[in-house]
Amino acid sequence: MDSRQTLKAIPKVDLVLEAATAEPGLAALPRHILVESIRRALEKIRAGILDGRLTSVPGQAQLLADIAAEAKAEQLFSLRPVINATGVVLHTNLGRAVLSAEAAAHAAAVASSYSTLEYDTAEGARGSRHAHLEKILTRLTGCEAAMAVNNNAAAVMLIMAALFSGRELIVSRGELVEIGGAFRIPDIMELGGVALKAVGTTNRTRLRDYAQAIDREKTGGILKVHTSNFRIIGYTEQPELRELSELARAGGLPLVYDLGSGTFTDLLPLGIQDEPTVRQVLKEGVDLICFSGDKLLGGTQAGLVAGRRDLITLMKAHPLARALRVDKMTLAALEATLKMYLDPEEAFSKIPTLAMLFASPSELKAKAEALCRTIAATGAELELEVVATESQTGGGAAPEKPLPSQAVALKSERLSEPLLEERLRKNEPPVIVRTFQGRLLLDVRTIREDQFDLVAAALKNAVA
Ligand SMILES: *Cc1c(COP(=O)(O)O)cnc(C)c1O
Numbered sequence: 001m002d003s004r005q006t007l008k009a010i011p012k013v014d015l016v017l018e019a020a021t022a023e024p025g026l027a028a029l030p031r032h033i034l035v036e037s038i039r040r041a042l043e044k045i046r047a048g049i050l051d052g053r054l055t056s057v058p059g060q061a062q063l064l065a066d067i068a069a070e071a072k073a074e075q076l077f078s079l080r081p082v083i084n085a086t087g088v089v090l091h092t093n094l095g096r097a098v099l100s101a102e103a104a105a106h107a108a109a110v111a112s113s114y115s116t117l118e119y120d121t122a123e124g125a126r127g128s129r130h131a132h133l134e135k136i137l138t139r140l141t142g143c144e145a146a147m148a149v150n151n152n153a154a155a156v157m158l159i160m161a162a163l164f165s166g167r168e169l170i171v172s173r174g175e176l177v178e179i180g181g182a183f184r185i186p187d188i189m190e191l192g193g194v195a196l197k198a199v200g201t202t203n204r205t206r207l208r209d210y211a212q213a214i215d216r217e218k219t220g221g222i223l224k225v226h227t228s229n230f231r232i233i234g235y236t237e238q239p240e241l242r243e244l245s246e247l248a249r250a251g252g253l254p255l256v257y258d259l260g261s262g263t264f265t266d267l268l269p270l271g272i273q274d275e276p277t278v279r280q281v282l283k284e285g286v287d288l289i290c291f292s293g294d295k296l297l298g299g300t301q302a303g304l305v306a307g308r309r310d311l312i313t314l315m316k317a318h319p320l321a322r323a324l325r326v327d328k329m330t331l332a333a334l335e336a337t338l339k340m341y342l343d344p345e346e347a348f349s350k351i352p353t354l355a356m357l358f359a360s361p362s363e364l365k366a367k368a369e370a371l372c373r374t375i376a377a378t379g380a381e382l383e384l385e386v387v388a389t390e391s392q393t394g395g396g397a398a399p400e401k402p403l404p405s406q407a408v409a410l411k412s413e414r415l416s417e418p419l420l421e422e423r424l425r426k427n428e429p430p431v432i433v434r435t436f437q438g439r440l441l442l443d444v445r446t447i448r449e450d451q452f453d454l455v456a457a458a459l460k461n462a463v464a
Contacts, residue, residue: 006049009057013038016063023064029071037070072428082430083451083458087405087443089356090295090395092180094432097294097395098352103336107300110332117328130316132331133304136338140264141278143306147316148293148334153183154324155290155303156258160192162318163254163288163311167220168195170213172205174232175225179260179396185225194220203232207239207247214251221253224286226260228396231274245285254287254311261397262291262304264341265354272398278306287311293330295395298353299337302326356445357393361404367444368406374452375408378460382410389436391445407441412463423462431458 016038020026026034041063048054058066082094090096099107110117120127130147137146149155160169169189176198178184189196197219199209210222222244239247241257248255259281267275275296281289288311293302303324305312315321326334340347348354359367368386376384387409390402412420417435424431424440431454434441447455 003049003052006054006056007046010042010045010049011057011063013042016042016067019060020064020067025068026064026071033071033074034067037067037074040070040074041066076428080429082432083455084446085431085433085442085455087389087391087407087434087441087445088394089353089391089446090393090397091446092395097298097300098356099300099333100298100337100340100350100352102340102350103299103333106336107329107333111329115328115332117331129325129328129331132335133338136335136342137304137306140338140341141306142282145309145312146304146306147312147321148326148331149303149305149321149324150326151301152258152260152262152290152292152303153179153188155305156185156188157192158315158318158320158324159256159288159290159305160189160194161320162315163256164220165193168197168215168218169220169256170197170199170210170222171225172200172209172238173198174200174202174205174236174238175223175227177225177227177230179228185223185258189223203235204237205239206237207243210239210244210247214247214253219251219253221287222248222255224255224257226258228260229399231400233400241281241284241286245287248287249285254308255285257281257286257289259289259291261295261297261395262289263296265296265344265347267296267357267398270357270398270401270403272393272401275397282307292395293334293337296353296357296393296397297337298351300330300333302330302334304334357403359445361406364406364444367447367449368408370449371442371444371447371452371455372408374456375410375459378456380456380460380463381414382412382459382463385409387441389441389443391443403445405443405445407443409436409439409441410459411439415463420462424458427458427461429454429458431455 017035020034020038045054045057084091084094118127118129133148134146137143149158176185186196197213199205199213245255261275262278263275264277266277278289278291288305288307290303290305293299293304305315337351340350348358372384372386387407389405389407391405392402417438417440420440421433421435424433442455
């Protein structure tokens with residue numbers, strides 16, 4: 001039969017619908033999903049016949065199975081959980097920081113009820129949404145005042161527009177960075193109506209360069225930017241933060257620091273030297289800092305700004321503050337996360353980002369062995385081995401400082417490594433892995449123990 005004849009044998013949607021509604025599993029589906037699934041299944045058959053993969057129309061049983069598979073895919077959320085086996089703790093494509101269960105529960109509680117978002121129960125009067133985080137940020141960082149906006153890019157934008165519009169801001173040439181996507185410091189400054197006064201060179205900027213650039217008429221302040229996802233090594237120089245803040249103070253200029261990640265935890269025990277804590281930075285005399293809520297902090301997407309009260313007051317009053325404000329779920333998740341930092345032990349045990357970053361070598365080894373056993377117990381035909389590997393912090397933090405970790409390395413006799421990787425990625429939930437020297441690596445740093453059974457089942461299905 002030629003393909004035109006075969007195409008004619010494809011049944012009509014109405015007929016298939018009749019057959020499908022006789023199947024209890026399919027009949028229970030909402031009608032629009034069932035009809036759409038039938039259309040898709042038939043469309044795939046048509047495409048298969050046209051490109052020669054199919055030489056006949058599948059029988060009814062196969063057709064109904066195809067429709068059930070389409071319906072399952074149709075009902076999946078587009079945004080849904082995945083298992084991160086890459087070892088990248090703050091994986092930008094996989095949603096950056098994992099929120100703690102407690103913070104997620106508090107966000108859900110606030111979202112599904114009326115709340116004190118802008119209501120002061122003590123006064124029985126209108127309150128401010130800025131109040132929820134300000135007090136706790138003051139306690140945690142030693143700042144005078146604080147606020148939150150949509151993300152750190154928005155924080156930088158608001159700082160520019162509210163504090164420096166129409167003025168010049170001095171920035172070292174070594175810090176004119178692009179953070180990823182379309183976030184480039186010079187562009188954001190221009191958008192905020194700020195003139196960039198670049199000083200020094202890519203690798204060396206001295207205090208003298210800043211001092212010479214100060215113009216009594218034009219200069220609005222000094223901006224420091226954390227270079228986050230890149231490092232200049234070798235013949236480099238930047239003034240100490242303390243020297244820079246003294247220079248700014250002497251000139252009556254605010255010193256602003258876009259800290260990028262922003263941590264409340266000393267990361268020196270991990271060998272990470274260039275992520276000072278927010279408190280340390282403020283202590284050096286910086287007037288205003290901004291940082292992300294969902295990088296090293298381990299909260300949810302937000303830009304946190306902390307520092308001098310007069311500057312924060314100007315920012316809160318600026319019209320852009322309304323456009324960039326955060327919603328109640330974000331505020332709830334952040335407040336719950338920040339509260340955990342009041343007790344460092346609680347922070348380390350409950351904030352997933354910290355727990356993953358600080359997981360000890362022995363803990364990781366035991367975890368990898370346990371995952372290996374769980375996979376082996378499924379009887380899946382795989383060569384398994386526990387191996388040492390390296391995780392990344394991610395989120396633009398410490399790019400040059402891998403974290404020693406442990407992984408299950410695996411390979412199949414029958415399936416190529418790209419095919420196995422694809423099947424895991426198309427599993428539900430998707431399992432995202434790295435490949436290395438012909439094997440798949442499952443880095444246990446970013447896999448929760450309660451996900452081991454799901455990972456094992458995904459592998460068993462993949463090789464079946
Ligand atoms: C990540 C980063 C930003 C952007 O923060 P988002 O929260 O992603 O908007 C801005 N500046 C620096 C230095 C960063 O590292």
